[in-house]
Amino acid sequence: MKDQSNTELMKARAMKRKRLKEDFILELYIDMLVYEAELLHKKDLLLKKIDLAIDQRDKSQFMTLAKEYAGLTKQFGT
Incomplete structure (x- = not known):
């Protein structure tokens, strides 16, 4: 009977x-999805600001x- 309880404990x-x-793998996947969503949001926001700077012919703002x-894409390899 002791062997059964040891076997059950091991199982x-x-x-x-x-x-x-x-659970660890699931949390890792969730973190990756959130991270990617945040990155895509930042890139989209920057592109909209860049378009606005072009429309306003604001070279200084465009360059910034x-x-x-470029730094964002270099940092994240996208």
């Missing part, structure tokens, strides 16, 4: 480890925003 521990790994956009 329970293995299942717990498996659940923890799955273009530099920021």
